[in-house]
Amino acid sequence: MVKRQNIAIIGGGVSSVSILSHMVHNAGFNDEITIDIYDTERMMGRGPAYQEDSRHLLINVPTEEMSLGNGHPSYREWLESNSHEPVTYTSRYLFGEYMRELMTSVAKVHDNIHLHHTLADDIQYDSENGRFTLHSGDEVKIYDHLFLTIGQLNYLDPYQLKASEGYIYDPYPLDEGLSAVDDDRIGIVGSGLSAIDCIRYLLIERGVPEVHAFSRSGDMPSVRGTPTDVELSHFTYEELESLKVNDEISLESIKELFKKELAHQGVDEALLDRRTGNTLADLRFDVSHLDEIGRLQYVIISVNPIFSDVYQYLSRSDKVEFLDKYHPLIEENHSPMPLEVAEDLIKWAEAGQLHIVDGTRSIEKEDEFIVSTEEEEQYFIRTLINATGPEKDVRQDDTGIIGALLNHQIIAPSEFGGILVDQKRHVISPKTGTIENMFVLGSLTTGADYLSNSVQLLNRNAQKIVDQFYNQLK
Ligand SMILES: Cc1cc2nc3c(=O)[nH]c(=O)nc-3n(C[C@H](O)[C@H](O)[C@H](O)COP(=O)(O)OP(=O)(O)OC[C@H]3O[C@@H](n4cnc5c(N)ncnc54)[C@H](O)[C@@H]3O)c2cc1C
Known part of the structure; x- marks a missing residue:
């Protein structure tokens, strides 16, 4: 007789949707497997990158290269069958629609898949019986297997300004975080993809007169060149x-x-x-x-x-x-930016609407934010937006579920970012060693998986994890 297996997936973003899809399309999937997925209503089936937000926030990967799961329509097919123009770079929101539909359609046809619109608050592990106790709100449930797909850690706050008035620590969703920004002295800290999101939103949607983007290097991602088919001959x-x-x-x-x-x-x-x-x-x-x-x-x-x-x-x-x-x-x-995005940035910089300032040395808050550069220049800013990206060291983000897992010594930090995992992406606990029924996917494995947070690679790695899971069940 097949033994009942209770599985929890913590997080409802790309990693979660990919795991779910590969799970149900595996020949080993059966009625004795129950899958519970935890995330907030807003994030379930989307995750922060593809949440409901401004339609000007674009995917930076061509439509053709953005598909998920197994046995579902490709993103392009989905766009066409839902009367959306299959443009090269769609909004991220639209990709979120595709993902969410994929997740809900899978949950709808399987009675043994449940979406819980709450966060996991605490997880404990009993090494004697190999089971997990998961606390979510008032609910406590026991699981045989756990997939941790909680995405990025909290935002960095490199200039320790979190409590300062006028500082927007986490601008997403931009439709909410930046909707009240109405200033002629706006600064953005960072020059990566999140900073570009903020620049686009403020100049296109808010119509602000100008924006300063401050960073240490000033380096922005490169511009996506002409897509080319590459067949590797040596790097195999x-x-x-x-x-x-x-x-x-x-x-x-x-x-x-x-x-x-x-x-x-x-x-x-x-x-x-x-x-x-x-x-x-x-x-x-x-x-x-x-x-x-x-x-x-x-x-x-x-x-x-x-x-x-x-x-x-x-x-x-x-x-x-x-x-x-x-x-x-x-x-x-x-992770290059689309050409149209680069053309906008150049146009705005030439028109004096965008000022890219590198060599940022310090930012202090007095009446206003004072940004000082290595060149001894100073800028006085009233609204400052943090777009510096996520923390990499779990010890600096010891709140929420990460804090709980660290506290129970279920996870341990990796020197190279994220947490310690083995080659099959099982968690390595400092207390009980490798936990074979606990898998991790997403940016928490950053110390082991190099640059693997794109949709394509998460989907590929989800397939590997799921294959591994079913192999272990045999
Ligand atoms: C602004 C931005 C733009 C991007 N653009 C692209 C792009 O164009 N193309 C591309 O390939 N990649 C892009 N990426 C990379 C992107 O991070 C990944 O594609 C993907 O979103 C990561 O998926 P994930 O499921 O691992 O994590 P996430 O999408 O972050 O999902 C993790 C989920 O876990 C949930 N969670 C956290 N704690 C708990 C808890 N205690 N209980 C339950 N749930 C919890 C969160 O609410 C979240 O929804 C972008 C990333 C960002 C931030």
């Missing part, structure tokens, strides 16, 4: 496997392989280091070299899943060196 699993010695692959040999691949694909490796430090000039360069940049980006995007898998074979010192020297170059080209 087989080649990398042959480089493995005593469960390690040296960074030097990975670098050589990558350079060989770039040369084979006709990519000038100097493009990797093309940044001049002048943000506007860098954006213009990308816009006028779309084919060359596209080839570089699509080699990086193609190599990414493979590198993510072999990342765990780097020695500690190689990982440190990689993160310090090479990660910034890869990151710039890995």
Whole structure:
């Protein structure tokens, strides 16, 4: 007789929807498996990135490359069958609609799948019987397996301004967080994709006269070049496997392989280091070299899943060196912004509506925010918006479920961000060792999975985790 298995998925974003979809489409799925999913009503089936918000917040990946799960229509098919124009870059909100529909349609046809519109407040683990006790509001339930897919940690607050009046610590959803911003001295801290969201929202929807974007480097993501099909010839699993010695692959040999691949694909490796430090000039360069940049980006995007898998074979010192020297170059080209977004930024900068200020040294709050730069310039800002991205160190985010899991010593921080997991993404507890019935997916595995937070990679890794789960059940 098949034993009943109670499963909880904590979080309702991309990772959760992907796991759910792969779960129900696996031949091992049956009526004895019960799946409960926890998240708030607002986030269920969407997660923060794809929540109900301004339609001007765009996906940065072409529609063709954004699909989820297994056995469902692709995103493009879904757009067409729901009378939406399948444009290259849709709003993130629309992708959220697609995801949510996918999740609710799966839950509707299976009596053994339940959506709980509440957060998990606490989780305890009994190593004697291998079960989890989950507290959510007044409810307490026991589970045999747990999937932790809670997304990013809280926002950073690099200048410790959280309590200051006029400071918007977490601007999302922008339709709410920035709806009252009506100022002529607005600053945004950060220059990544969230900062670009805020710039677009303020200039397009709020019609503010000008915006300052402050950061240390001023570097923005690159501009997505022309999509190119890439068939890897050198940077392959087989080649990398042959480089493995005593469960390690040296960074030097990975670098050589990558350079060989770039040369084979006709990519000038100097493009990797093309940044001049002048943000506007860098954006213009990308816009006028779309084919060359596209080839570089699509080699990086193609190599990414493979590198993510072999990342765990780097020695500690190689990982440190990689993160310090090479990660910034890869990151710039890995999640590029759509061309239309770059063109808007250039237009606004030229018109004096957008000021990109790098070399930010300090920000202090007196009557106003005083932003000082390395060049000894000062800016006086009345409304300051935090777009610096999430915390990476779980110890700095010891509230909510992370705090509870740390407290029960179920999870432990990884030196490279997120929490300790093994190669199959089981949690490694400092108290009881590897917990084989607790899987993690999403940015909490950042120390083990390199740059794996895109929809494509989360979906691929969800499939692996689910296969592993069913193998363990046998
Ligand atoms: C602004 C932004 C734009 C992005 N744009 C793109 C893009 O265009 N293309 C792309 O590929 N990727 C993009 N990404 C990357 C994006 O993070 C991932 O695609 C994806 O959203 C991560 O999914 P996730 O399920 O791991 O985490 P999330 O989507 O963050 O979902 C985690 C969920 O867990 C819930 N949760 C947290 N704590 C608890 C608890 N205690 N109990 C229950 N639930 C809990 C949260 O409410 C949340 O809904 C973007 C990210 C951001 C932040």
